[in-house]
Amino acid sequence: MTEIPQDVKLVLEALEAAGCEAWCVGGCVRDLRLGRTPGDWDVTTNALPEQTLALFKDRAIPTGLQHGTVTVRTPERAVEITTFRRDGDYRDHRRPEQVTFTTSLEEDLSRRDFTVNAMAMDLRGTFRDPFGGTADLEAGILRCVGEPDRRFREDALRMMRGLRFAADLAFSIEPRTAEGIHRCAALLAQIAPERIQVELTKLLTGRGAAEVLRAYLDVLSVFWPEILPMVGLDQRNRHHCYDVWEHTLHALAASPADITVRYTMLLHDIGKPACMRLDEAGRGHFRGHPAESARMADQMLRRLRFDNQTRERIVRLVEWHDRPIVPEDPAVRRCLRALGEEELRKLLAVKRADNLAQAPAYQDRQRELAQVEAILDRLVEEDACVSLRQLAVSGRDLLALGYVGAAVGQELERLLDAVVEGVLPNERAKLLKRAQEHREIFPQAENTGKR
Incomplete structure (x- = not known):
């Protein structure tokens, strides 16, 4: 198991030397138990915020005193230290109106979202797990602490966090928790778009992203209802063995876990329902769908407050996803000039995933795409003039x-x-x-x- 970093140990030691309890808590403990390297380190303590501020002096920042949180800067990171607390009423489905400090670690853990995030560990490796988080980790299960509906009505963003954890860890969501998510999904309409965007991005890059999206379409459609017309839409085309939504999910699963590529796969055919036309033989055609998909993707990404650079890259890849690239020098040079090396490589990843989600008899473009990439590699190696x-x-x-x-x-x-x-x-x-x-x-x- 990965150890607590030295700078975090020094924070814990300082609190204990002042006569206080100090525990690593939440996601960092979960990741330690999974053998992962935690990205963030959070500490919980019975020290009041004023004590923490006085103890760490100029290294302490009062980032959330109303909720008992002080951030302590170390040479390596920022460590959030929060006083043991119980939460009051949640009136905006996001944060408690007030908190009450407590001296009980278990009471503090009881207010947390999921059992795998309600574990604590001190300097000596003493472990507290009052809600069975270890057993759920071993079983690959995501379960709410207490009553799911209460947890999600307190903070609706917990639903997106749950889907993100399920996708990232490839965990299943236990039935009562899943039912709570479906019942409470509409509450996400009251959550800031920026917060949803952060969780959706982490969800999409998870290894279980396609399975989670398939099971929780109702959650996704709260903020992106444009997804719904894709579901069950028979493409009536020999190149496709899935409806538009299933094709989308298979393409997403076949793509690398890159943010822009995964969003492109999710949105690359969003315009197909509006563009679908049947010919005299009843075959489906989707002329103009890349441009329509790009237009819709731009609106949807703006709604979630994406930064301009990321949004523009995704929209461009959506618009280009169906353009053929002939495996010849001039054609690859033109693409390299228009997109640059990094974006062209992402486009090739998009095209590979899109093709792998088509009917098996038509997954024949992989060799051609490999030829295009070989030409790209050579042009880059030669520093070919494209700018x-x-x-x-x-x-x-x-x-x-x-x-x-x-x-x-x-x-x-x-x-x-x-x-x-x-x-x-x-x-x-x-x-x-x-x-x-x-x-x-x-x-x-x-x-x-x-x-």
Whole structure:
């Protein structure tokens, strides 16, 4: 089992030396029991917040005094220290209106969400597990502490946290807890979109993400109702053996656990229901669905307050997911120019997963995608010119030829197009010669940009 880090031990020792109890608690203890390295370390104590502040002096930050929380900075991390407490009424389904401090560790653990998060351990490895968290860890079960409906009505975000834990740990949710999630799902409408986004992102990158989404579609549809028309929609196309929703889940399961790729898989066919048309033979066609999916994905991601860069990357991958890439140098160069190496590799991962979720007889694009990736690897190794930065001439060179204003950028783009298409080598002399020829063909280049 992974040990408590030295800086966290020093925090525990300082509290104990002051005559107080001090326990690591929650997710860090769960991860220790699973042999994982915890990402965060939380401590619970019978010391009052004022005592904690006085004990750690300038290293202590009063981050949540109304809830008994003080954050202590160590050279390695920030450690949250919270006084043993019992919670009052939850009126906004998120945080208690008031808390009461207590001297009982067990009472503090009883207010927590799931049994696997209601365990505590001290410096010497003394372990407290009053609600059977260890047994649930060993059985791979996620279970609420106490009555599930009460836990979820107190803090509705616990439902998303539960789904996230189930996906990340590949745990099953025990029946009473699952029933509570289904009954209380509508309460998520009252939770801040940013908070839902954080939990959904962690859920999607979990190894059990597809299974959780399949079982808890009603939870997902509270904030993304656009998902529902995909469910049961027969694609009526020989390339597909699943309805749109099942295809989506199989594609997601076949993709790497990368945030942008997983969101792309979840949303890549969201526009299919609106675009579906049947031909005379009753076959389904979805012309224009990548553009419609990209439009809808943009709206859905904005609703959950995604940052612009992440949102734009996902939307671009959704829009590109169905574009063919011929395994030839010019075609791969064009994609590399448009997307960059990192994003193009993600697009190939999207295409692989999408193809693997089609009917087995049509999962024949894997070899072609491998050829595209081999060309990409070679182009990257050769530092092939696909951007203005790599071009062997610059704007200064064109100015010397007599280009002015916007014509400089326009000619650089023309030259880069020629290099990317393989019409010209990326050689300074040949590029300058072509630029001179263009200037003679387009004499207006001299005046472009004049005011």
